[in-house]
Amino acid sequence: MKPIVSIVTATFTLLLCLTCGSPRERDVGNIGPMPAFTPWTHFRGNAALDGVNSFASVSDTLRWVWTFKAGRACVSSPVTDGEKVYIGSLDSTLYALDINTGKPAWKFRAGDEIEASPVIYGDMILIGDLSGNFYSIDRENGNVNWQFKARRKIAGAANIIEEKGYVIFGSYDNNLYCLNIADGELIWTYRSGSYINGTPATDGKRIVFGGCDAEVHIVDAGTGIAIGTIETDSHIAGSAVLGNNFAYVGTYGSKLLGIDIEGMKIAWTYENDGRGEPFFASPALIDTFLIAPSRDKFVHCVSSITGELIWKFAATGAIDASPVIVGDRVIVGCTAGTLYLIDLKTGRLVNSFEIGGALSGTPLVSGGMVIVGDENGVVTAMR
Numbered sequence: 001m002k003p004i005v006s007i008v009t010a011t012f013t014l015l016l017c018l019t020c021g022s023p024r025e026r027d028v029g030n031i032g033p034m035p036a037f038t039p040w041t042h043f044r045g046n047a048a049l050d051g052v053n054s055f056a057s058v059s060d061t062l063r064w065v066w067t068f069k070a071g072r073a074c075v076s077s078p079v080t081d082g083e084k085v086y087i088g089s090l091d092s093t094l095y096a097l098d099i100n101t102g103k104p105a106w107k108f109r110a111g112d113e114i115e116a117s118p119v120i121y122g123d124m125i126l127i128g129d130l131s132g133n134f135y136s137i138d139r140e141n142g143n144v145n146w147q148f149k150a151r152r153k154i155a156g157a158a159n160i161i162e163e164k165g166y167v168i169f170g171s172y173d174n175n176l177y178c179l180n181i182a183d184g185e186l187i188w189t190y191r192s193g194s195y196i197n198g199t200p201a202t203d204g205k206r207i208v209f210g211g212c213d214a215e216v217h218i219v220d221a222g223t224g225i226a227i228g229t230i231e232t233d234s235h236i237a238g239s240a241v242l243g244n245n246f247a248y249v250g251t252y253g254s255k256l257l258g259i260d261i262e263g264m265k266i267a268w269t270y271e272n273d274g275r276g277e278p279f280f281a282s283p284a285l286i287d288t289f290l291i292a293p294s295r296d297k298f299v300h301c302v303s304s305i306t307g308e309l310i311w312k313f314a315a316t317g318a319i320d321a322s323p324v325i326v327g328d329r330v331i332v333g334c335t336a337g338t339l340y341l342i343d344l345k346t347g348r349l350v351n352s353f354e355i356g357g358a359l360s361g362t363p364l365v366s367g368g369m370v371i372v373g374d375e376n377g378v379v380t381a382m383r
Contacts, residue, residue, distance in 0.1 A: 074373025088114030128154025170196025210236025250279020311347030333359025
C-alpha cells in the first residue's frame with residue numbers, strides 16, 4: 001500500500017462561492033496562500049478517538065472558501081488524506097472532493113444511506129451503510145476493493161488496529177466485527193447485548209466501546225475475547241475516548257463517566273445538572289481537559305482526573321456533534337447551524353459562524369481550513 005502523502009498547495013485566488021443551502025452568498029475574495037494540508041484519517045482523528053489535531057492551526061476569523069451540495073443531509077464527519085476530502089451522505093453516496101476547490105473527484109454509490117464517517121488506510125477508504133454493507137473503496141478512483149455484509153445497519157465509523165492489519169466496526173445486529181483489512185476476511189466477532197452505534201476506540205491491544213446495553217465493553221484486540229464489562233445506568237450512543245488507561249464516555253442518562261479500564265471500575269461520575277439531557281456526542285480529550293457537548297445546549301469541560309466541572313459554554317441549540325481540539329481552541333457545531341470557536345482553558349467564546357444547516361459531525365481541520373457537513377447536505381470549507 002502506498003503511504004498517505006501530504007501536499008503543499010500553491011498560492012491561488014479564490015472567486016465567489018455560492019453557499020448552497022444557506023440564505024446568502026459569501027464573497028471570499030483573495031485570502032492568500034494556502035498552507036500545507038495534513039491528513040486527518042479517522043473519525044475523531046486517531047484510533048484513541050481523542051478528537052485532537054496537533055498538526056493544524058485555525059484562524060479566529062474564518063472566511064468561506066468553497067461549498068459543495070450533496071443530494072441529502074451530511075451527518076457523516078469528513079476525513080482527508082491531504083488531497084481530497086471524503087464524506088458520506090444520506091443520499092447513499094460517498095463523495096471525494098478536491099480539498100482546494102470542493103469539486104468532486106469521484107463519488108461512490110453505496111447500497112443505502114450513509115451515516116458513518118469514513119476512515120482512510122493506505123489506498124483504502126473504509127465505510128459502512130445503513131443496510132449493513134461495509135466497503136473498502138479505492139481512494140484514487142472510488143472502485144470497490146472488497147465488501148462485507150453485516151446483518152443490520154452500520155451507523156458508526158470503523159477504526160483501525162494498524163499493528164495487526166485489522167479493521168473493526170459495530171453494527172445494530174449487536175456485533176463488533178473484526179476484518180482483515182487487506183481482503184475483508186472475517187477474523188472474529190464479539191457479541192454485545194444490544195445495538196452498537198458508536199465507533200470502537202483502541203490502543204492496539206484493547207478495544208473499548210459502549211453500547212445500547214448500557215455497558216462499556218473491553219475486548220482483546222487480537223482475539224475478540226471479552227476482558228471485562230462495566231455496567232452503567234443508561235445506554236451509550238456515542239464513542240469512548242481513551243487516555244492514560246482510562247476510558248471516558250457519555251450516557252443517555254445525562255452522565256459523563258471516567259472509567260479505570262485497568263481496575264474495571266467507574267472512577268468518577270459527572271452528572272448534567274439534573275437536566276436529563278443525554279451526552280450523545282463523543283468527548284474530546286487533551287491533557288486534563290475533557291470536552292463533552294450535550295443535548296442540553298451546553299459544552300461541558302470537566303477534569304479528566306476528578307470529573308469536576310471546569311467550565312460550561314452555552315450554545316444556541318442541542319449538540320450532537322463531537323468537538324475537535326486544535327491548539328487552544330475547541331471547535332464544535334450545534335443543531336441550530338452555528339459553528340463555535342471556544343477557548344480551551346476558559347470556555348470563552350472566541351467566534352461563531354452561521355453555517356445554515358444543523359451540524360452533527362466532527363469538523364475537519366487541515367491546512368488552516370475547517371470543513372463541515374450539515375443536514376441541508378452542504379459541505380462548507382472555511383479558513
